[in-house]
Structure formats: structure tokens, C-alpha cells
Amino acid sequence: AQSVSQHNHHVILSEAASLELGCNYSYGGTVNLFWYVQYPGQHLQLLLKYFSGDPLVKGIKGFEAEFIKSKFSFNLRKPSVQWSDTAEYFCAAYSGGYQKVTFGTGTKLQVIP
């Protein structure tokens, strides 16, 4: 079955610390991968996405993610977090030919000033 795993459920960082959130997927074939962010009380917004080409993708607000096919991973990174990055982050995926989207369980990031 297709699945998306996020192993970090709750991460607490100080401002200026580096961030890496893990995402692993179990899809065969062509996979489309996404990171969405949900700020407190708001709806989901797209941070970045990958479906082909350069495996290192850059998104908004200084976030980036690297697609490593051999590891079935799509980890989210940011060199220096800010208090305003406090939010819940979701990894999501769908594969070619299927119209269902699978989300990970989410990672709550708390950045301490």
C-alpha cells in the first residue's frame, strides 16, 4: 500500500538552529512529492514540490528539500529557523496514474525565541 511516513512528530528548536524534517514514502513508479505547512489556525499552504528534474528543490521562505530515490526520502531542510516558522508540516505524495493523495501524520515544529 502507498504510504508516507513522518517520524518526527514534535520538534522544538531555538531560533537560528538548523532544521531537517524526515519524510519517507513507499510508492512505486513516478512519485510526486510535496511539503505543505499549516500555521496555527490557518489552512495548508504549499512550501515546495518535486516531480522530476533536479532532486534538490527550493521553496518559499528559505525551505528546501532533497529527493533521494534510493532512500525513498524527501526530507525538508532550512538552515536557520525563525520563530515565525512555528507550524505543522506535512509531507504528501501521489503517484502517476492514481488520483489519491496520501499525507504523512505531520510534524509540529515549535521555534523558541
Place this chain on the structure above:
Amino acid sequence: EAQVTQNPRYLITVTGKKLTVTCSQNMNHEYMSWYRQDPGLGLRQIYYSMNVEVTDKGDVPEGYKVSRKEKRNFPLILESPSPNQTSLYFCASSLYKLAGGTEQYFGPGTRLTVT
């Protein structure tokens, strides 16, 4: 402004009382979908629609119905709500069917409580 709207935003109801949550998008998107978000479970897809009159089940369709009579609207119907359907519901849309990196745009969410 391009957006996905949902109504109501908050709803408290009782077991068994039929309800409808509306979803509308003004972007002429073909694909629309409903999700529920529960703590520790992330978002789970309930139903999706690839176009007018084309709908299909997601991963958790039990207890829900949908219809897509117009391109812009995709209502979620709970014929007989139960307490285990208490959740935060999101509607989303995308320009085309899911392929080639097509991203989804999400509505603001509807918090439903069934007592």
C-alpha cells in the same frame, strides 16, 4: 481573489442529523477533494472528483457522500453523522487531475463536532 471557500467554518450538531458542508472554488479547477484532519493521523482523503459528475472514494469514505454537479462546487454530505466524524475538514482543488506536480489549494477548514 482566487480561493477555495468552505461553509460553515464551525458546526456543532447531534448524532443522526443530516448535514452538508459546502465547498466552492473560483479558479475553474477540475480536481476537487475532501480531507479530514485528526490529531496524530494527519490528513486523510475522503472523496475526490476529477470533473463534473466524476467522483471516487479516497481512503476513508465511510459515512460520507459527495456530489459534483457543477465544476465550482463539491459539497460533502453526512447523512447520519456520528461522534467519530468529529474532525477538522478541508476541501482542496487543483487545476487538473493529479500528475506532473499538480498542487492542491486548500480551503480554510470546517471544524465539525458531533455530540
